Amino acid sequence: MSGGGAPTGSATSVACAAALCAGAAAWLVAARDHGRQRARVLFVDGPARSPLRVWRERAGARLLGHLRERREWLCIPVALLVAVLGASVLPLFAGAVAVPLVRRWLRGRARRQERERREAGVVALCGAVVGELRAGHEPGQALLAAVRETGVLGAAEAGVSAAARFGGDVPAALGQAARDPGLDGLAGVAACWRVAVDGGAGLAAGLDRLEGALRAERRRREELRARLAGAWSTVAVLALLPVLGLGLGAALGADPLRVLLHTPVGLACVAVGGLLEAAGLWWAGRIVRAGEAA
Template sequence: MIAVILALAAAVLWWPATHAQYRLVTLTPGTSRARSVPWQATVAVGAPVAAVVIVGFHAAIATALVSATVMWRRHRAQRLRSRDGETSDLLLALSVMTAELSVGAPPAPACAAAARELGVGQPRSPVADGLTMMAGRAELGGEVMPDVEASDQLSWHRVGVAWQTADRHGLPMIELVESVRADLLARRQFATRTRAGLAGPRATAAVLSGLPVIGILLGELMGAHPIGVLLGSGLGGVLLIVGTALSVAGLVWSERITDRVLDR
């Protein structure tokens, strides 16, 4: 039954695109014409399917746990890279806005100039889109950010908050923009130092999570044959699932702890 479910999941991933989807792709710029399946998803589904067919049910569950953990770590790394990229774009935008405001440009043209600068050399930037939206609202006489609380998770909302503060209290916007840039630089330097300091504990956690595998290999070299016991259908299979779950949980827990330190 598990093999049938995993096979159906693989079939859904590799199901070809319909004619309507191809027509939609042709009307939508910036998208690929072929529906490609990421190799990470292929491995995440294919590994448990191969395990349940070749070895058995217990090995399939253990393989699924390992695959899910690998996919989670890759998604987390991509999210961190995306956040760092948005921070770099925001720092560049703030530098451009500071330069434009220092020569007497109004806030809206300065914001639009920063968005254009970010659009050079890269296809799309969330920071550039946000700055373009704020500049357009300001030029049309509307509020720069009508719903600030809903945009707290966006990196560029700091510019909108500084802009609204300057308009409401009559403060020079260039000073607020420089303050936002200085705060962002300080936060980035703190995050860089913290990541460097946590490199040792992260490596230790990764080594500890892999120690059971090393122990199994040593036992196999000594002639105890633990692999045959773990791949069996009795108590060894249960121990394989429990051991894999504990190793995965320890690795995920250590990553959560380090993430909390970085988020402070």
Template sequence: MTPGSAGAMVAVALGALVALLMRAMPAPRTLALAPAPTNRWRRSWRVWLLAWRRHPCSPTEDDIASWCEHAAGRVRSGHSLPVAIAEAGSAVPAAAAVFAPVTHALARGRPLTDAVGVLDGDPCRPVGIVRAVLGSCAELGGPAAAPLERAAATLRARSAERAERRAASAQAQLSARVLTLLPVGTLALLAFAEASVRGALRTPAGLMCVVTGGACNIAGWWWMRRIVHGRSVT
């Protein structure tokens, strides 16, 4: 193996690691796209890129809280709960897709209790909390504005707590990225500057060390990322 090929191999490894880190970086919650290109291949490439970066498509807790606040406001202004559900979806487009099945079911004449049943029932998720509130209001009756406002306050508190945890873990995230990139950058610099390092990379033992070190580096990056982010519920 020539020094040029060894340097190329190190560069490829560095590029692959940087691509993995870019994939793990959080993307903006909203994304304004340019008009769709006419070329089919370019459109497919754009869709693939957005999917690869894993842009979140589900509404956040703040979106669901805004939906609850708008629905509660419509109820307090004298509208019925089904009408408030439909108008809240129009007022909060980010949450409209989640509650669209409920709106469609109500438009087809289904009872509110049955229409609400199509929502996700997991109480750990924002939509599950809203489903419990809407289901109780539909079955038991009574004013729905106050329960919706309390649900919105709960979701706002959960969102603030999540943001505080994210801010507290910012230093740990930076440390994880530095510890991941530093060995790769050091190896690339040494391979470029030192002939002895390039010679070691040409040997089977040197290549095995690079492969093993790269695997351990990626495993350490994944483990640190898992510790920092934990298991979040959206």
């Protein structure tokens, strides 16, 4: 009996030891997780980073910011790559010529985006003024609150705010601000304000109708732009066809860059093709922009 009880007692001891080890391991894991949670609470920004890593992140963000502001200079690396592949300096001259053209195009697109942002801000300004008026505020206070909320007036905000705060000529200030690109709708706000002051009409009702008209006009332009998106896609595809042709020629082993950049016939084709490409892009863009302005 005693000989049979020894293995049983040994197995029981092993089981108890294993249970204790498992409990200790679970406690250590729980304690470590709790410590991590406390660290996350105490150090919201995470563990301390090395100065080298911080400098590298800041330098990368600064470089990306410069590239975003000067994207036209990306034409130079692309031209350099083509010059290396074609063993010619002509792509470098083409890249240098493309830099101011691309800069002009990017600035024009930025101006259009800023104008659209301001137009949307004027619509929001009308809605904010209507909301403030219906909440029981005075017209001047309502305009001040709407101007601060939307921040759409830019440099003209000081003049409009001063006129609204000190009882100046608000319609004149709004009319002056309406001369800036994208703020044309402020002329309607000035007209509603003048009619309300001179004729006693309800300012909230007039601005409400103006907001609806401006919103409908923006919706019409957006629908027209969506319809013209197919035309812009066609223009982009046609503009990229020469690049596709170069790729197909290289895949077939024809070495098109050598032919285009090192033979008289190829140089003539590059000159004529570049002029036709530029003329086609300009003409297609003019047609699409005329459709958007209609």
